[in-house]
Amino acid sequence: MVTIQTTPFSDQKPGTSGLRKKTRVFMQPHYVENFVQAVFNTVREDLPEGFADQTLVVGGDGRFHNRVATQTILRMAAANGFGRVLVGRDCMLSTPAASAVIRRRGALGGLVLSASHNPGGIDADFGIKYNVRNGGPAPESITQRIYEHSLKIKEYVTLDQPDFDLKGEGTFRIDNSEVVIIDPLADYTAVFEELFDFESLRALFARGFRMQFDAMNAITGPYAHHILEELLGAAAGTVINGTPLEDFGGLHPDPNLAHAPELVAHMNAPDAPDLGAACDGDGDRNLILGRNFFVTPGDSLALIAEHAQTCIPGYRAGLAGVARSMPTSTAVDRVAQAMKVPCYETPTGWKFFGNLMDAGLCTICGEESFGTGSNHVREKDGLWAVLCWLSIMAATSKPVSEVVREHWQRFGRSYYQRHDYEGLELATATEIIEALRSKLTTLADASIAGSRIARADDFSYTDSTDGSVSAHQGIRILLEDGSRIVCRLSGTGTEGATLRLYVERYLKDGGEGAIEAVLAPLVQAAREVVDLRARLGRDEPTIIT
Ligand code: G16
Numbered sequence: 001m002v003t004i005q006t007t008p009f010s011d012q013k014p015g016t017s018g019l020r021k022k023t024r025v026f027m028q029p030h031y032v033e034n035f036v037q038a039v040f041n042t043v044r045e046d047l048p049e050g051f052a053d054q055t056l057v058v059g060g061d062g063r064f065h066n067r068v069a070t071q072t073i074l075r076m077a078a079a080n081g082f083g084r085v086l087v088g089r090d091c092m093l094s095t096p097a098a099s100a101v102i103r104r105r106g107a108l109g110g111l112v113l114s115a116s117h118n119p120g121g122i123d124a125d126f127g128i129k130y131n132v133r134n135g136g137p138a139p140e141s142i143t144q145r146i147y148e149h150s151l152k153i154k155e156y157v158t159l160d161q162p163d164f165d166l167k168g169e170g171t172f173r174i175d176n177s178e179v180v181i182i183d184p185l186a187d188y189t190a191v192f193e194e195l196f197d198f199e200s201l202r203a204l205f206a207r208g209f210r211m212q213f214d215a216m217n218a219i220t221g222p223y224a225h226h227i228l229e230e231l232l233g234a235a236a237g238t239v240i241n242g243t244p245l246e247d248f249g250g251l252h253p254d255p256n257l258a259h260a261p262e263l264v265a266h267m268n269a270p271d272a273p274d275l276g277a278a279c280d281g282d283g284d285r286n287l288i289l290g291r292n293f294f295v296t297p298g299d300s301l302a303l304i305a306e307h308a309q310t311c312i313p314g315y316r317a318g319l320a321g322v323a324r325s326m327p328t329s330t331a332v333d334r335v336a337q338a339m340k341v342p343c344y345e346t347p348t349g350w351k352f353f354g355n356l357m358d359a360g361l362c363t364i365c366g367e368e369s370f371g372t373g374s375n376h377v378r379e380k381d382g383l384w385a386v387l388c389w390l391s392i393m394a395a396t397s398k399p400v401s402e403v404v405r406e407h408w409q410r411f412g413r414s415y416y417q418r419h420d421y422e423g424l425e426l427a428t429a430t431e432i433i434e435a436l437r438s439k440l441t442t443l444a445d446a447s448i449a450g451s452r453i454a455r456a457d458d459f460s461y462t463d464s465t466d467g468s469v470s471a472h473q474g475i476r477i478l479l480e481d482g483s484r485i486v487c488r489l490s491g492t493g494t495e496g497a498t499l500r501l502y503v504e505r506y507l508k509d510g511g512e513g514a515i516e517a518v519l520a521p522l523v524q525a526a527r528e529v530v531d532l533r534a535r536l537g538r539d540e541p542t543i544i545t
Helices: 031-045 066-079 095-104 140-152 186-195 198-206 220-231 261-268 297-311 331-339 351-358 382-396 400-411 426-443 515-530 532-536
Strands: 002-005 019-022 055-060 084-092 109-113 125-131 155-158 170-174 177-182 211-214 275-279 286-290 293-295 322-325 343-346 364-367 371-374 413-424 451-458 475-479 484-489 497-507
Touching: 031 066, 031 109, 031 125, 031 140, 031 155, 055 066, 055 095, 066 084, 066 109, 066 125, 066 155, 066 177, 084 095, 095 109, 095 125, 095 186, 095 382, 125 140, 186 220, 186 382, 198 382, 211 220, 211 261, 220 382, 261 275, 261 286, 275 382, 286 382, 286 400, 293 297, 293 400, 297 322, 297 331, 297 364, 297 371, 297 382, 297 400, 297 413, 322 331, 322 351, 331 343, 331 400, 331 413, 343 351, 351 364, 371 382, 382 400, 413 426, 413 515, 413 532, 426 451, 426 475, 426 484, 426 497, 426 515, 426 532, 484 515, 497 515, 515 532
Parallel strands: 055 084, 055 109, 084 177, 211 275, 322 343, 322 364
Antiparallel strands: 002 155, 019 125, 109 125, 170 177, 275 286, 286 293, 364 371, 413 497, 451 475, 475 484, 484 497
């Protein structure tokens, strides 16, 4: 064991989901080590007896630097005295699979190496996230302490020891620690077998149901090959881009209409399969498509909540409640109301759902950023959403588009879009938010897009389970007709700033309106309120999802 002297980096403050930076930032000498030691120092404060009886889970999405960082963490975990470290074979674990392993193996927590949907490679992005005992991302109270530790770190401990061979399963013993290489598929698959009716899903594929799953050259490839093709009998070739690559083959592994063009083209072709789906770099996001039909994340969440009890054995007892992040469409709220269960509105970031789930208040939750999940783990779960949709297909025998239209007929439709303005100077983006914030009181009496503003505020969240308050979580402008404009800065970027503008208009029109036309007045009003043209010299976004 060796103790290495180091000096702090000033930029190790975790964002929406862990520490995310350019890969070369993480490649600086001591950068990964400082952050990991800051995590261990933080966690040890709450654990006077030390780590000897504790298990740590380590794995990542296979992107560039994943393997190097994993070896660093294994050496440091052993040197810091962890009794056991479980690491995915070849350093691999999808984010939801890491959560499943932490929960099933009673681990203290885990380090997940990923920058999620951000591109991978030496000139792209990397990240490290610490997950706590419940399997979910560390709450802000912990990430703040990690940051504070990172600012005063003077040394870290590691082993003077060559790389572990992580290609096959097995156990290494180093003094009082053991490093156990686990099958990254096993715990995750077991969770799914408990939740879903694999027989009925097998029967669905046996009846000739066809799907295409795009793993975007990222971590879900092996999981999807195993679960969809091997266990459920989907035709060979169902999974495309199914081998994880360090740079995702140059793809931007963000499952949306803009970044999954191959899948979208396939689903819009005359011989399109029944269901199309994609997951992101680390397997927690999902995109769901029908034939020539896009299911928005907000609708997907609402539909899964609506059908879970009747279509999925794991939810047969009903839902305790549902939750969505504040900017996410309110479609799920109406389902919750009809089901007479509570609906919680949290800030952006999966970490906020954990407490609600631990307290038994929420069963299913989701976010506009293509994330849906449930209390089976404490991360959003891309393949879980896919299996939910397969279960709905198996139970209803209806096409995706028909299932969604029936939902719109019953509940009305939230026409919804997110407009992203990427690559802004941080100062400019911050000024935009501050200017909007300072306008809030005057907005309260105004009318925009043909409706009066019912409320305009800066969203603040009080966690009902522990009373913690998270302020400044996005500006909301709520109109009397139920429409909403939300504006906030992304917390996951690695370069400059991204301004997100979310617009939602609710209509009980059977959902047949053309989304651009329905949203046009609101989009126009949003751009004016935020004063985009004056501040950015443009009002067209970089990307609309
Ligand atoms: C992360 C978080 C999500 C959040 C998303 C978007 O997703 O886990 O909870 O919704 O970022 O965050 P932002 O709008 O701040 O960029 P992921 O998939 O990147 O881990």
